[in-house]
Amino acid sequence: MQWTLSEEQVAYQEALRGWLGATAPSAVLRSWLDAGDVETFQRSFAAAGWSGVGIPEELAGQGGGLVELALTCEELGRSAAPSAGWLATVLAVPALSGRKDLLAAALAGPGVALLLPAEQVPATARPLPLSSDGTLSGEIPRVLAGGSAARFVVPAVAPDGVLQLRLVDAGAQQVHLSARTLLDRSRSVTDVRLAAAPSEPLDVDASAVLAEASDRAALLVAADALGASERMLELAVEYSKQRHQFGVPIGSFQAVKHAAASMLVGIEAARSVTYYAAASVDAQGADSSMHAAATKAQVTADAARAADTALTMHGAIGYTWEHDLHLFYKRVKLDERLAGSPAAWNERLADALQLV
Amino acid sequence: MDFELSEDQSTIRKSVAELAARFDDQYWMEKDERHEFPSEFYEAVASAGWLGLTTPEEYGGHGYGITEASLLLEEVSASGGGMNAASAIHLSIFGMHPVIVHGSDQMKKENLPRIVAGDLHVCFGVTEPGAGLDTTRITTFAKRDGSDYVVNGRKVWISKAQESEKILLLTRTAKFEDSPKKTAGLTLFFTDLNRDAVDIRPIRKMGRNAISSNELFIDDLRIPEEDRVGEEGQGFKYILDGLNPERMLIAAEALGLGRAALRRAVRYGNEREVFGRPIGMNQGLQFPLADSLAHLDAAELSLRKATWLYDQGLPCAREANTAKYLCADAGFTAADRALQTHGGMGYAEEYHVARYFREARLLRIAPISQEMVLNFLGEHVLGMPRSY
Numbered sequence: 001m002q003w004t005l006s007e008e009q010v011a012y013q014e015a016l017r018g019w020l021g022a023t024a025p026s027a028v029l030r031s032w033l034d035a036g037d038v039e040t041f042q043r044s045f046a047a048a049g050w051s052g053v054g055i056p057e058e059l060a061g062q063g064g065g066l067v068e069l070a071l072t073c074e075e076l077g078r079s080a081a082p083s084a085g086w087l088a089t090v091l092a093v094p095a096l097s098g099r100k101d102l103l104a105a106a107l108a109g110p111g112v113a114l115l116l117p118a119e120q121v122p123a124t125a126r127p128l129p130l131s132s133d134g135t136l137s138g139e140i141p142r143v144l145a146g147g148s149a150a151r152f153v154v155p156a157v158a159p160d161g162v163l164q165l166r167l168v169d170a171g172a173q174q175v176h177l178s179a180r181t182l183l184d185r186s187r188s189v190t191d192v193r194l195a196a197a198p199s200e201p202l203d204v205d206a207s208a209v210l211a212e213a214s215d216r217a218a219l220l221v222a223a224d225a226l227g228a229s230e231r232m233l234e235l236a237v238e239y240s241k242q243r244h245q246f247g248v249p250i251g252s253f254q255a256v257k258h259a260a261a262s263m264l265v266g267i268e269a270a271r272s273v274t275y276y277a278a279a280s281v282d283a284q285g286a287d288s289s290m291h292a293a294a295t296k297a298q299v300t301a302d303a304a305r306a307a308d309t310a311l312t313m314h315g316a317i318g319y320t321w322e323h324d325l326h327l328f329y330k331r332v333k334l335d336e337r338l339a340g341s342p343a344a345w346n347e348r349l350a351d352a353l354q355l356v
Numbered sequence: 357m358d359f360e361l362s363e364d365q366s367t368i369r370k371s372v373a374e375l376a377a378r379f380d381d382q383y384w385m386e387k388d389e390r391h392e393f394p395s396e397f398y399e400a401v402a403s404a405g406w407l408g409l410t411t412p413e414e415y416g417g418h419g420y421g422i423t424e425a426s427l428l429l430e431e432v433s434a435s436g437g438g439m440n441a442a443s444a445i446h447l448s449i450f451g452m453h454p455v456i457v458h459g460s461d462q463m464k465k466e467n468l469p470r471i472v473a474g475d476l477h478v479c480f481g482v483t484e485p486g487a488g489l490d491t492t493r494i495t496t497f498a499k500r501d502g503s504d505y506v507v508n509g510r511k512v513w514i515s516k517a518q519e520s521e522k523i524l525l526l527t528r529t530a531k532f533e534d535s536p537k538k539t540a541g542l543t544l545f546f547t548d549l550n551r552d553a554v555d556i557r558p559i560r561k562m563g564r565n566a567i568s569s570n571e572l573f574i575d576d577l578r579i580p581e582e583d584r585v586g587e588e589g590q591g592f593k594y595i596l597d598g599l600n601p602e603r604m605l606i607a608a609e610a611l612g613l614g615r616a617a618l619r620r621a622v623r624y625g626n627e628r629e630v631f632g633r634p635i636g637m638n639q640g641l642q643f644p645l646a647d648s649l650a651h652l653d654a655a656e657l658s659l660r661k662a663t664w665l666y667d668q669g670l671p672c673a674r675e676a677n678t679a680k681y682l683c684a685d686a687g688f689t690a691a692d693r694a695l696q697t698h699g700g701m702g703y704a705e706e707y708h709v710a711r712y713f714r715e716a717r718l719l720r721i722a723p724i725s726q727e728m729v730l731n732f733l734g735e736h737v738l739g740m741p742r743s744y
Contacts, residue, residue: 254639 003276005071012053013071019048020079026324029080033185038082038148042109051086051107055093060104066216066278070223074274077227077335080327084187087220088113088145091122094212095153095165098203102151102167113149114213115168117142118189121340121348123207123214127155127163128194135174135196136166144338146170146190147179154199155210163206166199174198184330187338215281215289217339218296219274225303225335226270228328232310233263235325239314250313259313263306270299290352297345303332359660361427364420368409369427375404376435381708384437387566388711391558393519394566397437398444402474407448412456415468421667422601425449426608426659433612434619436708439715440566442609443515447478450601454524454594455546458586463546467522479520479549481511481572482595489728491526492538492592496574498527498545505529505545505579507553511572513722517556518568523549525579526591544591545583553577563714600676601666602723607659607676607683610719614652614687617712621645621694624707641697648690655682674737681729684719691716 005013023044024032032040045051054069055061069090076083089111096103096112106112116125119142128138136154143152152168152175168175174197180189237260240251250256277291285291307329311318318325336342361369379397387394401407410425411417428449432441448471455463470476487493496509507527517523523546530541549556555573586594622645625636636642659682662675694709695702702709720726734740 255643258640 003272005067005275009067009071012068013075016050016072016075017078019050020075020081023048024079024081026327029082029186029327032082036185038085038145038188039109041082042085042111042148045081045083045086046108051089051109055090055103055107058100059093059097060100060107061093065282066219067275067282069216069220070274070278073220073223074227074230077224077229077328077331078231080186080228080231080324080331082186082188083224084145084189085109085111085113085148087224088149090220091144091213091217092153094209094216095202095204097209099167106150110148110150111145112151112153113143113145115140115143115146115152115154115192118144119337119340121214121344122217123210124340124344125155125210127157130156130158130164130166130199131196132159134166134199136168136194136199137196139191139193141191142180142189143192144187144189146192147177147188152192153202154194155206156199165202165204165206165209167202168194168197168199172197182334184334186327186331187334211289214339215292218292218345219278219281221335221338222270222274222295222299223278225300225332226267226274228331228335229263229267229270229303229306232307232325232328232332233260233267235328236260236263236310236313239317243315243317256313259309263309266302266306270302274299290349293345293348293352296340297342297349300332300336300338301342304336307332365424365427368420368424369431371404372406372428372431373435375400375406376432376437376441379435379437379441381436384440384566385705385708385711388440388563389565389705391565391568393516393568394437394440394444397441398474401432401445405472407445407474408472410450411452411468411472415456415464416472417468421663422450422604423660423663423667425601426604426663429605430608430612430615433609434615435612436616436712438613438616438712439564439609439718442612443564443567446605446609447480447516448472448474450605451478451480451524451598453598453601454544454585457597458544458590458594459546460582462582463585467546476522477516477520478522478524478546479514479517481514481517481523481525483511483513485510485512485571489724491595492542493532494526494528494542495532496525496527497531498529498543498579500529501578503581505543505581505584507545507574507577507579509574511574512570513559514556514570514572516567517549517570517572518558520549522546524585526595529588539592541589542591542595543588544585544594545579546585547577547579547583550577562717563711564718599723600662600672603676603680604659604662604666606719606723607655607662607679610680610683610687610716611652611656611659612687613712613716613719614648614655614683614690617687617691617694617709617716618645618648618652620707620709620712621690621697624694624698624701635697644693645690645697648686648693651682651686652690655679655686658682674733677729677732680724681726681733684716684726688713688716688720 052061054064057063089106092112092114128136149170154166154168156164156166174195176193178191240256241249243250273295277295280288280291317323408417409420413419429442484494498505498507525545527543528541529543535541553576557571558568626634628635659679662672662679665672665675691713695713698707698709701707735742
């Protein structure tokens, strides 16, 4: 058994980290967030060739699998990059497996988004009723990156009761968007209303695709939270060495050290479970969905706790706008809710355990 | 609002502490190891008159309330005697409540003075293998036979049955399915624990080993009608009266145990040196102990409020349950941290915190589990649907 990243994967991680550091440093990131600009990042991310990593070549990607996608998400979380548009596209990739023509465009941005509430486990989303003329109507609140997507993949149920996935052009006049503001400005959600919007069918097994999207969402959101937690630990440790009280750095206080050590324990556990689950889902093992569920439930809940610890270690400075901590604090608090709360994922695990 | 103890209460507290201090940790460790009832301690408490603390004066007691009883048991436990000390006297102090309220004059005259004098040991027989906290589901049956009852059944977790001459025994005189209400058909007796008809077997257990916990096999135990407490079929109600005081007293014992553990931990933290300084200088050790102090103090306040309400004749179920919950948790956490503070020595019997730890764990289970306290608070205080 060998549990390390390959040389190639490590090189990829380092290159992406370097690129993000140069492209989206705090000052630049903040200027995007202040302006509500998500496109500049998405465009440069695609232009630099990152957006297709982890997507099979036959689907217009650059090859690799979920481990590479998790590496990407970890780095994006680490820099609080405005990555919702790319993430939404990645989650929708299985739905477009028969439409390579659309995939290349989506990966270059603007992307594709699954039309379901961002806080829901994708497989549990309520499908819209499909009219006999092939149009769709209904309102779906809080769609991840719904404001920047070019197309929506819509779970729909035909009059015969069969679940389908349908493609809707986001620019159609029957599609109405209403943006929402999130505390985490590095991601966005939008309420989407379809008023007899025309749609075309996607030739895929809808249930299987939504199940796959659920596993992917669980894993990738967890990887994002892992990256943001790592960054918060770095910030907290750095601050604890710099900040002096009673004539010594506060990092010399045992209670502060222990707080940091506890965060590290959580991060190491998160890394182990995340990459194991990524490999497991890629291999489509028998329990892979359970691994994804455990990862989402554990990692995002622990990251949310780590955020509180990091804030405590920073004291009041961590509460200010000028300090970067809040970028990551809000990032993991949203990750905890995104694609299903830990409670929702634990519920899925409990169901699988066949408890009474 | 007045947080001061009365003069009597302060005196009780101080005198009990002085008396209990005559029995040191060594004494309790040996009693625990030998599974031996602490007779010397019991005699000392009895001869100082404490067993009659809450018994009415006409039966030889002092007529004090639950507040005083809780102070007594807390101090006894805090002395390091823990649950071994508290359980040795607990039932004599307050367990006869149903008899005092509902028993016949004859029953009271015959028994209460003997309990006060320490000459009569008693135990409490409610729980059964098939009915723990679901009391109305007990099946031990008392069948009428002329002016007697004949009892058959099983009881479990009966503390001190080995040492007891009498038992306060809850039975069914009508089967669950034949009773109009589930709480009906239960009858309480206070009677001789006749060894010819009752086989008493101690349960091997984790701690509190100076006081036996037993399983009782009752086979045609004949009980005369005079030994019935109050009316037939009303037993559940009589027992119910005593549940809140029981929770408060257990809370007091948990609190005392937490104090004992904390005292030992602080002493060890100050004395033991590693890396050239006392280990108590480590924030990783000092903070948990300070945190336990805060939690014990807060739990103590909730207990004082609960006993005050009861003594004023006011409703106190919410407070009694809360006190039990908070004291049991604070006491156990303090014991756990005391053990951790001692490192490897905490695992050795000679430092006594292992004994406190084992006993403190019991109080998160008995007399009612923490989860059942939450059920009570959720359902009866918050008005949420019954969850079980």
